[in-house]
Amino acid sequence: MVDLTTRYLGFDLSSPLMVSASPLQENIGNIREMEDAGAAAVVLHSLFEEQITLESHELDRSLSAGTESFPEALNYFPDMADYNLGPDGYLEHIRRAKNAVAIPIIASLNGVSTEGWIRYAALIEEAGADALELNIYNLATDPRVSGREVERLYCDLLEEIRARVRIPLAVKLGPYFSSMANMALELDEAGADALVLFNRFYQPDFDLDTLVIAPSLALSHPSELRLRLHWVGVLYGYIGADLAVTGGVHSGSDVLKSMMAGARVAMMTSALLKHGISHLRTVRAEIITWMDEHEYESVQQMQGSMARRAVADTSAFDRANYMRVLSSYALRTDQR
Helix, strand or coil: EEEEEEEEEEEEECEEECCCCCCHHHHHHHHHHHHHHHHCEEEEEEEEHHHHHHHHHHHHHHHHCCCCCCHHHHCCCCCCHHHHHHHHHHHHHHHHHHCCCCCCCEEEEEECCCCHHHHHHHHHHHHHCCCEEEEEECCCCCCCCHHHHHHHHHHHHHHHHHHCCCCEEEEEEEECCHHHHHHHHHHHHHCEEEEECCCCCCCCCCCCCEEEECCCCCCCCHHHHHHHHHHHHHHHCCCCEEEEEEECCCCCHHHHHHHHCCCCCCEHHHHHHHHCCCCHHHHHHHHHHHHEEEEEEECHHHCCCCCHHHHHHHHHHHHHHHHHHHHHHHHHHHCC
């Protein structure tokens, strides 16, 4: 029997199959089903900055009742009071999830470096979360803010939280840095126990009938995996933090590719939303079948086997591959 075990954030996991943050995890029954279907660990849905900010405004309003000091800031927030259970409900949800399953429960914070985030990181640890994923969704829309300032915000947030909590910290970030490799190294040195590649940025759409900017959400596609494989393959062996792939993981082959690039785990959500939580069983079976057929004894045996530092020809990770890709398409076109 093949050995699917891997190690992530200091935990010995039964397999590299993880569930990334999604609304599915708001239901304790779903988390139990994920464990039964083969999930080795689960990242809970995120607690958002807007929820914490809204809570602090409501507290300020109570303390300032009868005065004119309270700005009507609440009008600028979406209706977040009960979204994802709210801040206090989120902490209770962590406790309930920990009591319901044996697999690691990883909490998720989605925001920027504020005192509220620092405070809730500590409260999340107290609630019993095994680890914390910082889902940093910071869009640099101010042209006066340099790339270096943005990068510093990420590292400052991580360092502040690292100084307050002892549980492992993962940083989930996007790929839009001028030097992704250097950014990964800086986060590693700032205290990240793992890097989760990559966050999916949700761009709004323009509604031509109503002339408003409308939110738009599309589930991930397997083609998105390539960007993740590229950067995991580049970073593997150069940083101490564990590497995790998220976005575009839909099948057993996607998980296998992630492992060969150098990831410790592969996370999925969109595939479960499309096919149901039981899809985890299908993916696990696909992994075992492929490993048996190709005589792999363990997942650890393949991890990093196709990373940049492990292959003789690194052009697939470098600029030289750019022309090769273009010319290969031209050749296919000519042959028709």
